Amino acid sequence: MASTASAETNEGVATCAPPTGHVIEEVADATRRLMAAVLRTGRDNPHLARIRDTLHEIADTLDEHSPDLDTRLVEMWKGNGPTRHSPVTGVDNPIAPPLQFRGYDDGSIRGETTLDLPYQGPPAKVHGGVSALLLDHALGNANDFAGERGMTAQLTVRYHRVAPLFEPLTVAARQVSRDGQKIHTIGEISTSDGEVCVSAEGLFIAGYLARPRAE
Template identity: 55%
Template sequence: MDLGSHPTFESHDDGTVLTSAPQDAPVDRATAAARRVVDAMLRTDRANANLDRVAEELNSIADHLEEHAPAVAERLIDMWNGEGVTRHDPVTGPENAIAPPIVLEGLSDGSVRGEVTLTMPYQGPPGCVHGGVSALILDHVLGVANAWGGQAGMTAQLNVRYHRPTPLFEPLTVTGRQMSVEGRKINTVGSITTADGEVCVSVEGLFIDAAVPRPR
């Protein structure tokens, strides 16, 4: 992760929001609406929701959005130009309809924390969060924990342990904390717990002090 001017627990207050919170902006509203469509598509009645008409309407919207899209290389420069926190990642990005999106805050003890209730699109076993989705979320949370700890890096190794099925449709707490920095090696841990405090998934990550350069 490119730190930019990312806040750290030494320089900022307890409860500092570390992710890009949804803004009162058209793109945020449109993405939130797209997220509703993704979720409702999985829930709606396959036989009686006139899905061929829905397909036409969605394709028409996609055509419109694509007509107004710059070349990918140009868009990449634009999306990486700006604040240290991005708005487009698949976990916390308010502009990414794949993201739940999770809001993470930094605590004065050096950890980061967020709450999320996951729904149908994130299902693995019946009624449960997909194990890979938990890994996706935790990888991202550890990255944000590293930034809050003051030393970011790229994931080198992720060891994810599944202790019990993680429920959909219930509030979950996600946490991360940078444990040590030794030379270029960064060790970070995290977990997903239920509201009752039961640990569903825990993770240990090894990160390396490195970054992919921003496009320009």
């Protein structure tokens, strides 16, 4: 498999919605911290009942000030909303690391992230399904960057070695070719010293996902 690494000739351009400083991003970031903290604490924590009640109160407040689901879906798909709410790049989505990709002159995209306990599979290692999620999204982002957006038809993932938690990981991808409606893209997850942990090859079918719209 050819390398997806980009030449270090520039700082690249953002290929997904970057942080804007909006308070919803701070709420999402605090929720990420909360999820990791829940996993780091023990079952014998004497404050769990109080924490449970407080969290339910917070969720109730959020629900009370939320639009109906159809309206919200339309809002989420406006403009660059899909990357703001993605489970991979979403600065507004608490389950996203989030992973911020940048595009480079050679057509590749790349981003760096450090994953915590919510993404664990084997002890202190990244869950294989999480690696596949990151790569599927990275390949799609590379297609967007190349101007050839498509839906995933096939994703072949190879696990070379376990990817570590708590350490910087680089996720990179680039489009390889297009044959009619078929788009071929590759990507990889590697450690800070360049060791490839997981690689992927994807087949995408050119076209756009239908976005929710108001009636």
